[in-house]
Amino acid sequence: MQYQKEEVRARILQSALDEFEKYGFSGAKMLRIARGARVATGNLYRYFKNKDDIFDEIVKAGYINIAALMDEVVELEEYGRGDVRLLARYITAGIMRIHAGYGRELLIIADKSAGSRHEDFLQVLCEMVFTCIKREMSFDFKDTDDMLIRILSSGFVEGVFMILRSVREPERLEEIINRMLVLYFDDIESRLNRR
Numbered sequence: 001m002q003y004q005k006e007e008v009r010a011r012i013l014q015s016a017l018d019e020f021e022k023y024g025f026s027g028a029k030m031l032r033i034a035r036g037a038r039v040a041t042g043n044l045y046r047y048f049k050n051k052d053d054i055f056d057e058i059v060k061a062g063y064i065n066i067a068a069l070m071d072e073v074v075e076l077e078e079y080g081r082g083d084v085r086l087l088a089r090y091i092t093a094g095i096m097r098i099h100a101g102y103g104r105e106l107l108i109i110a111d112k113s114a115g116s117r118h119e120d121f122l123q124v125l126c127e128m129v130f131t132c133i134k135r136e137m138s139f140d141f142k143d144t145d146d147m148l149i150r151i152l153s154s155g156f157v158e159g160v161f162m163i164l165r166s167v168r169e170p171e172r173l174e175e176i177i178n179r180m181l182v183l184y185f186d187d188i189e190s191r192l193n194r195r
Contacts, residue, residue: 026115
């Protein structure tokens with residue numbers, strides 16, 4: 001009996017993953033999720049209270065892993081000043097690692113969460129990255145305008161997710177990510193200090 005409950009729950013989550021990926025949180029329908037899972041709509045509510053509950057379950061792993069990654073980045077910074085390029089590479093490698101395990105879920109929370117309590121996910125991530133980069137850069141760039149660091153951070157995060165949305169082949173993904181890191185962070189010192 002327990003096995004059957006776990007199998008039904010897994011079918012519901014798979015159907016919900018497909019539904020949220022296709023329609024986003026706000027366009028997703030419980031009826032379609034139930035149909036996709038081959039369960040009665042009433043039975044769906046035995047497993048999940050509502051659409052928010054299902055969505056939270058779908059995006060939980062990606063969200064938790066991103067939060068853990070940013071905690072790691074903060075801890076790394078507390079042990080001494082490093083290099084903003086290395087920081088960006090560490091963040092990117094972490095996001096790519098999370099994407100490798102939870103790619104669909106990560107893109108759903110980034111792109112399809114409007115109307116949910118996670119709709120500001122990318123903004124929050126950009127703010128976290130901004131805080132880390134600003135702290136890292138404060139050692140060498142005390143006079144750098146916060147607006148420039150905010151633009152750099154937002155463009156960096158948006159660029160990573162743009163690449164993750166578009167590129168499927170692992171070798172090409174790594175190549176494009178590395179080229180983006182060069183574009184954003186190589187020779188950053190002289191570019192930010194120009195007046």
